[in-house]
Amino acid sequence: MIPMALSLPRTRATHMQGQALTMDETAFRHLYQRTARPLRAYLIRSCGDLALADDLLQETYLRMLRSSFEGENDDHRKYYLYRIATNLLRDHFRRRRLESDVVPERDESPGHDEAVHLRSDVGGAMAELALHDRQMLWLAYVEGASHQEIARALGLRAASIRSMLFRARQRLAKQLQARGLRPEVEVS
């Protein structure tokens, strides 16, 4: 299966503001049912805190509804949600950095949920990586995002994603190997 490209919306926030909800409740529930769990998984692995992930999840859907973004299809809407979630995560860590005046290479806040990170070897390994690395790896290898869309979601240069992803992958592989998993061992 070739990873499909993310078709993120081209609409501007200012253009979207001030419109009525374009989605009815049934359509919203359908979208939520289809996307909430994988999106929450992305948020949990990115921030390592179940309660925070649930808060950000709700805020993500709320922003999508308030933006009145319609999207061309379910995939379009799904990736729009990932983009909002990524921006919310970035804002959250930026605020925390301003409050604590410490750059959070890893989430070590009091609300940090060890149980979530250590739920599996993979969670523990991911917890050792920087936020950008976690997001990049998840978008690329779980959600199948293209380099261009990862760059757009993370606010990075598309040209640098390939090498950054390669290095993030090496770091995660190293962490996984430290936990007893080897390249020749297939997980799942």
Added chain:
Amino acid sequence: MNSRAKLCRFEEAVVAAARSGEWSPELKTHRDGCLSCAELTLVVAALAADAEELAAMDAPPPDPAPIWLRARLATRERDYHRATRTIVWVQRAAIAVALAIGIAFAPGLWQLVSGAFSGLDLSISAPNLPRAAGSPLLVLVVSLVVLGLLAVFELTVAQED
């Protein structure tokens, strides 16, 4: 270290195979002999298993109903602010005009009011009014009480609406 040099041309095919679990014999042979692709396989398979585990977590995601409700409330609030924006601007303009007029005519008004009060004798009844009307002071107090009660009534009704 030049990481670009280590990128493998089979990368996309390996990612697809690791995610689907469908390996062609050639690709499997390549993966077993390529350190980069072996690492990639480990990472992709590990993340896929982790994503599956997280998606199947016992704790369900938050109920979508409050999210929908909050979005609707926010939309209504936005519509309300948009609808009343013109009225608010008109009110502000009216207050500004009234203030300007008040400031312009303040000296004349003060003279008028002070002249009216200085000629008022509140201690006696008005000779030309009927006896039942009472003193001007009583009329003033009763009027203020009635107006006050009306204002309280209006405020109560407005709050209930």
